[in-house]
Amino acid sequence: MNMRGYTIPMTASATVVPNNNYRIKLAIGDYNDNLFDSAVFLEAGSFNVGLADLYYYAGLDTTTEDMTVETGYAACSGTVREINTGLDPNYYNFVWYQDGAIITSETGPSIMVSEPGQYCVEASNVSGASCIQSDCILVEFLEGPEVNPTPGNYVVCDDGTGTYTYNFLDHLSEIIGTPNYMDYYFSTYFYLSQQDAIDDIQIPATYTTNVSPLTVYVKVEDFNFSCPSYTSFVAEVQNCAVITPTQPSDLYLCDLDGDGVESFDLTQQDATVLGSYTPASDYTITYHTTQAGADDGTIDLATPFNAYLNTSNPQTIYVRLEENATGDYGTTTFELNVLGVPSIVITDPSAVCSPNTVDITDPSVTAGSSNTGTFDYWEDAAATIAVSDPTAIDVSGTYYISTTVGSCSDIQPVEVTINPTPSLVITDPASVCSPTTIDITDPAVTAGSTLGGTLSYWEDAAGTIAVSDPTAIDVSGTYYIMSSLGSCSDIQPVVVTINATPSLVITDPASVCSPNTVDITDPAVTSGSTNLGTFSYWEDAAATVAVSDPTAIDISGTYYIMNAQGSCSDIQPVEVTINPTPSLVITDPASVCSPTTIDITDPAVTAGSTLGGTLSYWEDAAGTIAVSDPTAIDVSGTYYIMSSLGSCSDIQPVVVTINATPSLVITDPASVCSPNTVDITDPAVTSGSTNLGLSVIGKMQQQR
Structure with missing residues (x-):
């Protein structure tokens, strides 16, 4: 409902007389239009001529909350608080209740309360109308520290002076008990009257007076309590006798x-x-x-x-x-x-395993006993030999527990059972090299153990994971052996060591030709090997004769490579092949004169060579250009002869010398007339000749 979008709260009031009829007239007018409606709403309960709403003073202010510990308004025990309705007694009659019971003595608009409970009021109009108002409030009181409500009299001796000095602190044990406890938490104050205690008009704890008997009021405060407690006692003077009897035992x-x-x-x-x-x-x-x-x-x-x-x-x-x-x-x-006659009920303690001990002073051993005093512990039923330490008995047997209260006693036997515990002595098995396994069930591992229990084998110290095959363990680690005898056992660690064994993979080195050597330490020879340690090189499989220089082996044969890792090793053969290389000895052939040729295949050229390989003839030292006809070389130069034996060869140079032969062309000199002479050294005579060397002039005689 939208009355132009706003509502205005208004309050109307008037003075009325109870039990008279009144009318209320409301006039409503629209605001500046004839299209929209206006309305008046009456708040429920707003016709209020007074409600019973119980309240009380809390300090200088009033409150209607419950007077409880939870609300923080609980009063100290002994305090009197007023609860008020706030209603005029000229118009109302009042009926008060405490915990549902009518309080017949209370008929006014307020009530004084000094006891805990739920206090309720019903207020009805004096005219007799049926309208009844009611309200309740819960009242709690805070207790103070515990005190003796009736302490005994405090007596001092009369010294004949007519005045008496009381030291009230001497009486604290009667007032609150346990003086030591009081010293930490309590404060105590003394008064001559109850009103003085309320008004806190104190007298000193050491008080001199001529009054006897004297009633003394006490206020006790505890730091743990919000409220004090009160009590009283009588202090008096007596004529103390000079006779002092000795107090006997009870x-x-x-x-x-x-x-x-x-x-x-x-x-x-x-x-x-x-x-x-x-x-x-x-x-x-x-x-x-x-x-x-x-x-x-x-x-x-x-x-x-x-x-x-x-x-x-x-x-x-x-x-x-x-x-x-x-x-x-x-x-x-x-x-x-x-x-009461002591009665000891014995429950034998549970059996334990040595070296554990049994405590027969444990309350569970004598649980259910009655009328007992201090317990004593004995080795014999006559109670003549005391147990030296009943809290730690380490020998099985029957012991005795007694108790004496006054002239009454009881003694009962108690059985102590200490079962022997096996004692394992473990000798770790010798380490092995994989793939060898270790048998931890070998008697040598537990030699020296005592009491011979049943052995079991475990992967953990708690004995929860069994070893699958303790006779063939193949993984290094700490295992556990348990010896069980009845309910007792001993478990001890055993260390298994399985060293990794090297695994050699051998690739034989390539063969070489003498005088080359082979290096068997080359990593390529053992490439692919695993778990490697230290290498060594041997001439025999037993590894007794070391190779003098494994980096330069010059003799073919089977050698051995060993790799050692701790105490573990692997040894494998390696084949070394050194092929013999032919050795050429070259004798250069005698020089010839062209057009004569030279045959370098002539055995005389390679006489003295060894190993007799296959010979081949080459124009270059690399042996790549073969001599076309090594039997008829007609050009001087250095040629090469190769001797091949398998993959090995030797190539050596051979010098071929073919000297050029002179070719004379003669032109006879012109004839002369004597006595002229002819000079046959004249170059014109030999002009056109080739490959000329030293000329020798002679006269050839013609035979006839």
């Missing part, structure tokens, strides 16, 4: 019939009470059930001193020691205790 008897009553001989305390007072005949000792009876000497025991039947358990007995001549006396106390 008496104990066993309750044999279970009724809590036994016959005590109180007179057995006489000697202790008398102490150093002598002679005994000058003093009278009497026993009483109250301090007052001891002070005035009234005998109030119902049965004789030497056969007194206790009336409560425990019961305090008051003793009076009086000097016969003067009437001076002193008092002391002790307790009578009727104890």
Whole structure:
């Protein structure tokens, strides 16, 4: 519904008188149009003539929240708080409830509360109308520290001066108990009246006065509590006797019939009470059930001193020691205790494995026992030989536990079982080289072990993963052997070492021709080998004769290469082939005159050569251009003869010398007339000749 998009809250009020009828007239007018509607909405509950809404003061302000610890408004115990309705009692009647029960004494608009609970009010109109308003509030109070609500009287001795000095701190054990605990957490304050305690008007803890008896009020604060606690006691002065009896020990008897009553001989305390007072005949000792009876000497025991039947358990007995001549006396106390007969219930401790020990002082051993005191531990049933250390027994057997309470005791046997534990002694097996395996079940591995339990073999120290085959382990590592004997076992590590064995792969080196040598240390020879360590080279398979120089072997044969890795090795043969190389010896052929030729295949040319290879003839030292006809060489020069034997050869030069032959062309000199002469050295005579050398002129005679 959109009334032009806005709504204006308005408040109307008027003074009314209860139980009278009133009418409200509302006039609504449209705003500047006749198309859109206007409306008035009445807020639910807005016709309010007053509601019962309980509140109380929290400091200077009021609050309607519950008066609880959770809200932070809980008051200290003993505090009185007012809860108010805020309604006019002239118009309302009030009925108050505490935890659902009507509080008949409360009929006003407020109530004072000092107890926890849920407080509710019903407010109805005095006119009798049926409209009833109600509200509730939960009230909690904070407790203070625990104190004794009725501490005993605090008594000091009269010193005859007429004034008395009380030290109230001496009475703290009666007020709050455990003074040491108090020292850390408590503060204690003393007052002469309850109102003084509320107003915090203190008196000192050491207080001098002439008043006796004096009622003292105490406020105790604890740092752990938000609120204090209060109590009171009476301080008084008594005429303390000069007689000081010795306080005897408490008496104990066993309750044999279970009724809590036994016959005590109180007179057995006489000697202790008398102490150093002598002679005994000058003093009278009497026993009483109250301090007052001891002070005035009234005998109030119902049965004789030497056969007194206790009336409560425990019961305090008051003793009076009086000097016969003067009437001076002193008092002391002790307790009578009727104890249940001790009953020890024994649960034998679980068996353990040596070297573990058993603690028979463990509470579980005597769980279920009743009426017990301190336990003692013995090796014999007569309780004459004490166990030296009952917390760590290391020998199986029957031991005894006893307890004594007063004159009552019980002793019971306890069985201690300490099973022997096997003791493994492990000798790690010798390391091997793969692929050899190790057998850890070999008796030598556990030689020296004791108690001979059943052996099992494991991969882990917890003994959860079994070794699949302990007789043939092929992986190095730490394994575990367990020896089990009954429920006891010992597990010890065993170290298995399987060294990797080198694996040699040999590629024989290529053959060579002498005088070349072979290097068997060349990595190519062992390429592809694995797990390599150190190489060594041998002439025999047993590796007893080392190769003198494995980098330059000059004799064909089988050699051996070894590779060692720790204690592991592999040895393999290697074949060395050194082929013999022919050795040519060349004798150059005699020179000839052209046109004569030279035959370099003539055996005389290679006479003295060795190994007799196949000969071939070449124009170059590389042996690439063959001589066309080595039997008829007609050109001087250096040629080459090769001797080949298998893949080996020798090539050597051979010098061929073919001298040129002169060719004379003669032109006879012209004739002369004598006595002229003819000069036949004249170059014209030999002009046209070739390959000329030294000319020799002679006369050829013609024979006729």
